[in-house]
Amino acid sequence: MSQSHRLMNGGRIDRSKQIDFYFNGRLMSGYEGDTLASALLANGVNLIGRSFKYHRPRGIVTAGTEEPNALVQLERGSRTISNMLATRIPLYEGLDASSVNCWPSPSYDVMAVNGLFHRLLPAGFYYKTFMWPVSGWKVYEHFIRRAAGLGKSPEEPDADTYDKMNAHADVVIIGAGPSGLSAARAAAATGARVILVDEQTELGGQLLNETFEIDEKPAADWVADVEGELMANPDVTILKHTTAFGYYDHNFIGLLQNRSDNVAYGEDGRTRQRVWRVRAKRVILATGAIERPLIYSDNDRPGCMLASALRAYVNRYGVTPGKRHVIFTNNDDAYRSALDLKSAGAVVACVVDVRKDPSGELVSRAIEAGIEVIDNSAITGVLGSKKIRGIEIMKLTDDGENVTGKPRTISCDTIGSSGGWNPVVHLHSHSAGKNTWRDEDGVFVPGDTLQAEAACGAANGSFSLAQALNEGDFAGIDACSKLGMTAKKRPAVGKATADVDETPWRTLWYIPTTKPAGQRGKHFLDQQNDVTVADVQLAAREGYRSVEHAKRYTTLGMATDQGKTGNIPGHAILSAALGQTIPQTGTTTFRPPYSPVTMGALAGRAVGEFFDPIRRTPMHDWHEQAGCLWEDVSQWRRPWYYPLEGESMQDAVSRECLAVRNSVGMLDATTLGKIDIQGPDAAEFLNRMYTNAWLKLAPGKCRYGLMLGEDGMVMDDGVTSCLGENHYLMTTTSGGAPRVLAWLEEWLQTEWPDLKVYLTSVTEQFATLQLAGPNARDLLSEFTSDIDLDPEAFPFMSWKDGTVGGIPARVYRISFTGELSYEINVPASCGLSLWTDIMNAGEKYGITPFGTETMHVLRAEKGFIIVGQETDGTVTPIDLGMDWIVSKKKPDFIGKRSLSREDTIRDDRKHLVGLKTADPAEVLPEGGQIVAATRPEPPMDMIGHVTSSYWSAALDQSIAMALVKNGRNRKGDTVYVPMKDKTIACEIVDPIFYDPEGSRMNG
Amino acid sequence: MTKYSIFSLLRNAMGYHRDWQQAWRSPDPKPEYDVVIVGGGGHGLATAYYLAKEHGITNVAVLEKGWLGGGNTGRNTTIIRSNYLWDESAFLYEKSLKLYEGLSQDINYNIMLSQRGVLNLAHNLHDVRETQRRVNANRLNGIDGEYIGPEEIRKLVPIINLDPTIRYPVLGSSYQARGGTARHDAVAWGLARASDARGVDIIQNCEVTGFDIEKGQITGVQTNRGQIKAKKVGVVVAGHCTVMSDMAGFRMPIESHPLQAMVSDPVKPIIDVVVMSGAVHCYVSQSDKGELVLGAGIDAHTSYSQRGSLHIIEEQIAAVCELFPIFSRMRLMRQWGGIVDTCPDASPIISKTPVDGLYFNCGWGTGGFKATPGSGWVFAHTIARDEPHEINAPFSLDRFSTGHLIDEHGAAAVAH
């Protein structure tokens, strides 16, 4: 297809570089420098897709980020992206885009049938219907969901990667149009570290779309000069094709940088996009302004565009959007579009101006150029649906609220409307900045803010080029001077050549027809969500008077464009309907992001293996090779069990259990938290933190401790050893280590700064090998000559230093399995070699590596609790039957007072008990709920639940622990665990099933 | 009140929808009411509605400092479920779910209750154990719910990443088929319209600035629109509850945190159920408009700013991409924040207070939306009878003294 609408010359495209692309499967071509939108227009295509609700045909409206209509599905498969703006996609070779929300094609769309029923589909119709029958909504909803949505989600994982950059800057300037460039130049001259950001692929902002001159040269030359200057400054970072999407507290800004214009991202190893997290000392918002459309009847037909977009396509892309253009305006600026079109050789049918006798300089130039100017008139109708055939215009009454006289028809295929400009105050709003209403031209401009921030140029409501250049310069100087930085030599400020004075706008939010809104065509405010003037009026009539209610009731401004063009006119219509001023109505709050942000980019590298780091012990690889299955315990990965070939989990765990009970097994216990505690007050500190007594623990001895929250609930447990005078080593649960360290520090630093105690986490400094079983001593004795393992010399609950396998080691004789057990701590770097050596030497004993599951079974046989399994934050030591560890003598410890509250001294609290199933072969389900008596149907009163349950190979029966209301006084009672398919009877017993005297671990 | 139906819609279509009545009036406050409800969110409106409907108390005003439904009611991710662990919570949330199930017809306003099912994922053995414990408790409390494994999860959510080798593999899930979502604004608007129809005055832009208390008894409220006398006052203001309790002269165990939520751009249906994960901190559903609705965790610090931090969003989105790798190229379209009132035991307070005739309903934290009608129903009872209903009796303020907390932290897979 030829580029029927491409001009022979002009524009910033490179006609020597043709680019082929596909739209709805059709091959077309454009040039380097095009966007998808400009290339489509060049090919005469301006029917892009269908609208959300009525499935009306829609085309391209704008040339930028504010685009409400021209959404496409970009690419396919693992690189597809939904709802991309054709106006923001730089054209690249092979680009493949298709229409959204229409089937089979934008020209013939089945769902357009909705348009026939449009009168049944006013704002909020779904709140009033679909309520019958009661279960009917599910059916209706199914169809509504299928009709809704625009593009399609990808269905394959992303082929690309993303990354992040953290940066600090003295001044961040958002927007590289005339004001932003001026600001950057002024700021850079002071030596400040500057980051200049712009969403477009080249600097210049609105200048790229205009025919302005600065310093007697084309504006593009000025832009190039400034860019060159800034590039040469090492303290300036220029980020093109980068959107500032959010402005957060304390001058923190999120940027999304497109690292490639091409879909073949990443093929050179680059990430596709990068999120910059920037902390700025000062922020300058040079974000420009967005033209607002005039709201006339059927203003959504393909070919209804913004006036500024028409000249953007002509000036920047060398494309005439149509063959016959009409400009419809309330201001002088839109005449630039007429003039630029005309001088590019395009046909301008006329300018329709809502003002009476417009008289500005630009108006005169248009008349001189032979363009018909029709004043005091309004477009009252648009002819054609998929393509405009013409317009109907009528004279306006003096108040602008009605039309009068005879309609006149003008043939055209493209309309560029302009209702003035709205400053882009979005980022200012994100960070809680207030906006101020300026009544003379009806715009919100940035007002008070808490941030170190200033706006300049059009973003500040200063719309002329000269103002932009000057305000930008001032903003740059001012920002730096607030940071104490001044320039030795101030750079010259660009001077706008032949800047013209413009005459005032005539604010007319609604363009009337001969009938009330909604009765002659549709006046669209939010084209993407199909929200019309009549919808907003209906909302007001029905009492949805708050701007937020009207927004939510009609969905105004809630589409992907977030109301960039439609919100302010919509709020004005609402105000008029309520008979109040726009500032009285207020606006909805702009929320981040300014434009949609790729989720993958927000995730950055924190996906897959980097989602959350895995903590591995020094013996990790050995376990892996031994074929273990893993259990995640907080960030640690621990061996769960080590199945031999063909073994079930139960087989493997029973084998491991029996090995420990009958000979010897080894567990990697490195993950237990280890906190080194030193200082003259260390014992006193432990005494306050633990429930039991610590002042008399002698060096060389170990003691089990239970730690409570201040609410009296069990928080953590572990063995702490006295390493010497004023020196202790505390162990914690694997998952609890960071929490416990933070807890201890908090008390020390905030409550008891007088205590001289110092804490250091040493968890990862040591590898811990737990050797357990009757043969543990014999095996260990082969590895050490300087540690006397004789039970008299090295009794249970003590520790010794020495060497093990030639490695300096500290050996603790403590036991969680109930067997004779040693925990050998060696420097982490030696862990693997010692583990391997012991495994080899232990072969004669049938040494068996065991994992967490076996450890859990063995400790449950002994009735030892696991914090987090037998406890859940609602369990006291008394509940656990561990009152033996709660000191009665200490005047205080953390949590003590809470143990004597009304609820904690109740005698029918849940107690830890053992459960024995009636059928010893039946293993209770963990998490099973317990009842005293069953009923045929729920509800049933629950008296507790099964906390731990296992098959005990050593006892050849199932064992379980449970928390049961008043359980200690129910021993011998039969209780029931009703499951979905059966009910299991069991007897309440003591929770210690194995070796209750402890002769094995003490032996 | 004109009845909403397809017929009234047809009739009005003929007249270009020019004849619809106001959904609710905007009256000036009267000098005195039997009951003043402070806070025009879902819970406050539901309280007013059930005061009128269940207790015949219609001389009621709902005072809202901004626009009704503008707090957490209009800012949440609209998830509804009742599969809580503890009996007390289960009864409260199940009462609410039952009321939700008939609410559209009851108030003649389609709240779009969509019982598409809720999954709470388990990612490690501890999760699995706790999930099974919760599901078993639900079953014995007569609440639907089951524990399902990866294969059944796949049938419900084919797009979820079930690769067992990922960092936090999906080992299983609880599934409550009756759980789902509802249209949050519609809940507020429908309750407002139905309350208004029963005579309740809904007064927006009316900020309470003080309480009139005589000899320990409430007599009215001071507002920016003058004094309003009231025999009883119920306060339901979520994040601002301690601002109110300060005025009334007592302390609360509440802290207010920012909570953020967000939506993607709208796409055709891709996920049919609500998926929640405590371990990786995210919850995902798809709205009827096609947007993915995503929730994050709270910011650690307290704040009344209705703004949260980007790093919370980044962590949340990373979790979404981990669970649903296909969403990586989807785009975040809008994010916002609310102020949630968190309680030490992650359970609400629906209670009498030290001031006679003054009642507080707060502490819903991140999960209040699902409780809206139930909360209003029990709070209306508490106000009307000056004593709690048996359902909310355990949720009294004095549980913090006795120690009888209802701690849903450890128990709920996610506190939403």
Added chain:
Amino acid sequence: MFLITCPFCGEREESEFSYGHEAHIARPENPEKLSDAEWADYLFMRKNTKGVHLERWVHTAGCRRWFNAARNTHTNEILAIYKMGEQPPKEIKAMIEKGKTS
């Protein structure tokens, strides 16, 4: 994300810190003498100020030291940072008093 000035390390991103909630809650000298309600007040009741709030932070991913901050919880502006054991600056106290009366 806040920018917080650790009194020991200088300005750092919020993500390096952990929030320590309300400041200046002293643990009762003799808990056993308190009623359940008095103990609950210490355990659970919080100011949750809207406005100038005195709170604690700890530089978890830095020096691990605790410190106090005065922050306006409405605007998130950090007004003062002071060390553990210190009282808030006079002007902060004045702001808090003013907030109570206004």
